[in-house]
Amino acid sequence: MQRRFRLSRSDDFKRVRRTGKSYAHPLVVLVAQASEQKQIRIGVTAGKTTGTAVHRNRAKRLLREAMRPLIPFLASGWDLILIARPALVTATLENTRSALTNVLTRARLLKSSPAEKPPDES
Numbered sequence: 001m002q003r004r005f006r007l008s009r010s011d012d013f014k015r016v017r018r019t020g021k022s023y024a025h026p027l028v029v030l031v032a033q034a035s036e037q038k039q040i041r042i043g044v045t046a047g048k049t050t051g052t053a054v055h056r057n058r059a060k061r062l063l064r065e066a067m068r069p070l071i072p073f074l075a076s077g078w079d080l081i082l083i084a085r086p087a088l089v090t091a092t093l094e095n096t097r098s099a100l101t102n103v104l105t106r107a108r109l110l111k112s113s114p115a116e117k118p119p120d121e122s
Contacts, residue, residue: 005071007043007079016043016079023107027091027099028063029083032107040074042067046084059084066096075109 007013020033035041044063046056063082088096104110 005040005042007041007081012041012079013043013045013081016081020079020081021107023103025085025099025103027085027088027096028103029085030100030103030107031081031083032109033079035077035079037079038076040071040076041079042071043079043081044084045081046088050084050086051089055089056084059088062088062091062093062096063100066093066100070097070100070104070110073110073112074104075111078109080109 007016016031016033020031023030023032044060044067046059048056050056050059063084067082082100091099101110
C-alpha cells in the first residue's frame with residue numbers, strides 16, 4: 001500500500017476509533033469514519049492478542065497486501081482502520097482479501113466489484 005494512502009498519526013487513529021463505525025469479521029475488524037480529505041487513508045494495526053511480534057508484523061503485511069488492489073474501488077473521503085484478529089495469522093492472502101471485501105461491502109465503501117477492471121486514470 002502506498003504511503004499516501006496510510007493513516008499514520010496517533011491522533012487520527014484515536015479519532016477514528018472513538019467516533020467511527022466498526023464492522024467485524026473473524027479475521028479482521030474495520031473501523032470507518034468519514035474524513036474531510038478527498039482521498040482515502042487506511043491504518044493497519046495488530047494488538048498483542050494477535051501473537052508475538054513476528055505474527056503481528058505478518059498480519060499487518062497481509063492486510064496491507066490484501067487491501068492494495070482494492071483501493072481503486074473504494075469510496076474516497078474516508079479514514080479506515082484495519083485491526084487484525086488472531087485467526088489472521090494462519091489465513092491465506094485469498095482468505096484475507098475475501099474478509100476485507102466482506103467488511104467493505106457491509107460498510108458500503110466499495111464503489112464497484114473488484115472483479116471488474118479498475119477505473120482508468122486518464
